[in-house]
Amino acid sequence: MQIVSYKIQQFSFKLKHSYRFADAIYRDRPINIIALKDDLGNVGLGEVEAFEFPNYIDETQRQCVFSITSRIMPLLGSKAYDTPFEFARFINSTNAPYMARAAVEMAIWDLFAKRNGVSVQKLMMLAVGDNSATKSAVNVGVAIGIKDSASDVIKSIQTELDQGYTRIKLKVNRNYTVKMLTEIRTKFPDILMMIDCNSQFHLRDKSFFQNIDGLDFAMIEQPLGKKDFIDHAKLQAQINTPICLDENIFNSEDVWKVINRHSAGFINMKLARVGGIANALALSALAVNHGLQVWCGGMLETGIGRAYNLALASLDYYRFPGDISASDRYYQQDIIKSEFEIKNGKIAVPQSIGLGVELNDHAQKKFAELDWIKI
Incomplete structure (x- = not known):
């Protein structure tokens, strides 16, 4: 499998109620969603799950997005991958923040599942x-x-x-x-x-x-x-x-x-x-x-x-x-x-091919505003 292009879009969510843990109180939650496109035209989705500030661990949304765009993606298109584990070895070698790696790797599993006609759940089981x-x-x-x-x-x-x-x-x-x-x-x-x-x-x-x-x-x-x-x-x-x-x-x-x-x-x-x-x-x-x-x-x-x-x-x-x-x-x-x-x-648990969920109209419109970035 070859990755040919990607998009990354930030969404900002306001929590229904403030959420407090340790020494942090969250009222808003920025989350970046990444979309990868493979050589067959399939699109896989992943999520940057770091918080805005390093309250939980020492990684943030901004740091992860920077690592994805400046370190991971420029290297990603240089070779093909036969299994998600082969990709995991590559992405671990980048030494990027863990949550940046995870966001891209999630999308890879979505793509591999779609290419093989199974759900992400079944691909994990196999x-x-x-x-x-x-x-x-x-x-x-x-x-x-x-x-x-x-x-x-x-x-x-x-x-x-x-x-x-x-x-x-x-x-x-x-x-x-x-x-x-x-x-x-x-x-x-x-x-x-x-x-x-x-x-x-x-x-x-x-x-x-x-x-x-x-x-x-x-x-x-x-x-x-x-x-x-x-x-x-x-x-x-x-x-x-x-x-x-x-x-x-x-x-x-x-x-x-x-x-x-x-x-x-x-x-x-x-x-x-x-x-x-x-x-x-x-x-x-x-x-x-x-x-x-x-x-x-x-x-x-x-x-x-x-x-x-x-x-x-x-x-x-x-x-x-x-x-x-x-x-x-x-x-x-x-x-x-x-x-x-x-x-x-x-x-x-979603059972359909790939991750099993689709972006709603609002999210699709936000992604449509972005051009695919070739790698």
Whole structure:
């Protein structure tokens, strides 16, 4: 397969409600969508999932777009690719930001799926040697941003449960007390629930985690530093609740650190953070084969990124409900025609050829304003 041209278009979304985690509050979400055209005229879509500012990891939308246009795309058209894994080896060699690599690599998988007459979901399954029937839907959960009181959190949880979500993740910072979390858990004792700290705590706060150890949270996500594995291991040895790592997992070296140091029991796998689908599949296999559990995290994606997440979350590696919300949860309008809806705690996985979603009229018009850039 030869890539002949591309377009990249930025969309700006206003969130229905401000979303707060760690030390950041999001009211707007800029996202760049990239379209690649191959030598047969097929078009594949990918999504730059970095945030506007480096609050989550040290990558931004602007940095990723610059890397795509100045580093990745000029090299992309210099050779043909027979498999998406061959392309993944190339794009990893560029040393571009992980989320820039992922955006282009997603579009490549869309193209390979279309050229072979299968869905992206099926192509992922075949890539890991799974010839079974595809799953039509996957269990999903939802993340609730930081609130000012237990009563506010309880109201938000009830709202999400009424919408059909069956797994709840609570964003937590240092203002959340043991009493507050106990009150929340007492109100919903049987709901599958976890907390996400986004690196807001230190090992000296271990008593906080020991005191919530009996609240039956499924996991505690990223309690300590973004680059730490040692202190996470020390904390994990002193609590029964599994730790999940997110912000510090980028490559196989990081997964091996978790395995060898017993730093966690779960890994939140995000396609964008690890540089794309091929890397996510490899890291998932490595983690699961060494006793870790993986699940699919979310990044306030559009329907493009959400479709890739659903395909990933449908693989047998993934048994825990991912952060994959319905299309209408964050934005007034998505950029795809048929939006994703939650039914009985599940969202349907696109089954048609390629990614299985199409840009809506507004998004198509925005792309039509751009000329294809030859490479």
